[in-house]
Amino acid sequence: MFARTRYIAWAMQFYGKVPYDLATSGIPYVTWSELGLPAPDVDDPGAFAALRSAIARYNDVSPAEVVPALGTSQAIFLAYAAMLSPGDELLVETPGYEPLTRAAEGLGVTVRTFERRADEGYRVAPERVAAAMGPRTRAIVVTSLHNPTGVRVGDDAIRELASVAEARGAHVLVDEVYAPFDALPEDGVFRTSARKLAPNVVAVSSLTKCYGLGMYRVGWVLGPEEIVERAEAAAIATFGHAPLAHASYGSAVLGAVGPLSSRAKALLAGKREIAERWVASLPGARWSAPEDGLFGLVTLPGRGDLLSSIEARAREAGVLVGAGTFFGAPESFRLSWASCDAARFAEGLRLLAPLASR
Ligand SMILES: Cc1ncc(COP(=O)(O)O)c(C=O)c1O
Incomplete structure (x- = not known):
């Protein structure tokens, strides 16, 4: 039998429902009319x-x-x-x-x-x-x-x-x-x-x-x-x-796919660097330092399961990250720069920072 996937149930509860979404792991959707393709x-x-x-x-x-x-x-x-x-x-x-x-x-x-x-x-x-x-x-x-x-x-x-x-x-x-x-x-x-x-x-x-x-x-x-x-x-x-x-x-x-690749590149530009600088500014934090892509895993060693603190930040400050708990890494969270533009991403990180000091 197929057991419930806890991560997806949690994602459906929170994703897309906060002003600062640093959790979603894909390039924002493009609409059919934006594609400008002839109808098949x-x-x-x-x-x-x-x-x-x-x-x-x-x-x-x-x-x-x-x-x-x-x-x-x-x-x-x-x-x-x-x-x-x-x-x-x-x-x-x-x-x-x-x-x-x-x-x-x-x-x-x-x-x-x-x-x-x-x-x-x-x-x-x-x-x-x-x-x-x-x-x-x-x-x-x-x-x-x-x-x-x-x-x-x-x-x-x-x-x-x-x-x-x-x-x-x-x-x-x-x-x-x-x-x-x-x-x-x-x-x-x-x-x-x-x-x-x-x-x-x-x-x-x-x-x-x-x-x-x-x-x-x-x-x-x-x-x-x-x-x-x-x-x-x-x-x-x-x-x-x-x-x-x-x-x-x-x-x-x-x-x-060709034009959508250019769109994705433009949407991602410069944001990994913002994430890297932010992680470096948090005392004791580590991250997975991915070379590319749209997310990395940030770890706060010694903090135990971060799930309830992550949910509290979503409720109190409207900023959400992906809880590592659902990936088998409870002291970590997945930080994504897919959804927000650079200014909004930076503001989301500012609102997220107290998570590291609780
Ligand atoms: C590693 C991985 N595989 C598969 C999927 C699901 O992809 P799709 O939307 O194409 O079904 C995801 C979605 O988060 C994923 O992270």
Whole structure:
């Protein structure tokens, strides 16, 4: 059975409801009229194939490696359904994004974790993952950029994970929904999918986080033939196919990724530096120092679980950050500079500062 995802329940209670939102983890939504695209033909069944091709073009892979999905969320479900059977085991990073665990548990899979440690800069340590592998481990799961720290997993680390997995006939799943942030593709092609790094790497992603297109739910699984086949079987068995309008609008908006990359860059400019200076000004605070992206993880060592203080700041000062509690890092919070412009972000940080001194 699928247990409630505590993080999403909490996010729905608070996100978008405060004047200073330093919690939301995606570029603000763009409206259809802002996109300025011609209306697609929503009756053309050819849109299903067109969407698959457009996703392949965007990711610079072949259409045979693509399974379209409703956002990264459904892509995770389909990839898990393709890689795992009840009683199998999955190894996932901690701190981590809770749905990666809940979706696996719901499929009857045993979830075990490996640490991405603060004192190692939250890198993925393949040797630690190798030591945690068991006879029934069928998949190793990482996010890159890492949610909640924003730290990238290097290509070499993914290749090492792939060879650890390969020795046991397992797969590596890379959730790369935040990956394009290091080089937002102004020509509309994301060239560095982890899918290309080794045959047993499966990648999941969407247009949600980088481009403001989350409401279109354009997501995908990229994988080798056997995974594509099983993910398609899982799709057919669980929802048949997505609405035709998903495919029509999905292929249309994929054509807007270039200009939306420029928009995202302009929205992010200069804000990571503001965050860095602010963290440096807080006595005793540490942060994950991500190279790019739109959030980092700030830690207040020795403060215990920050959840109630975070909620109090939201109520009293109207400023919200993502509680680390829901990511397995209770002394930390995810600080995002996605939503507010630079001046509002700086003001939000000023209002947030008492959190560090309570
Ligand atoms: C790591 C990660 N994967 C997947 C998702 C869900 O993405 P989507 O909106 O495309 O379903 C999120 C959303 O916060 C996320 O942080």
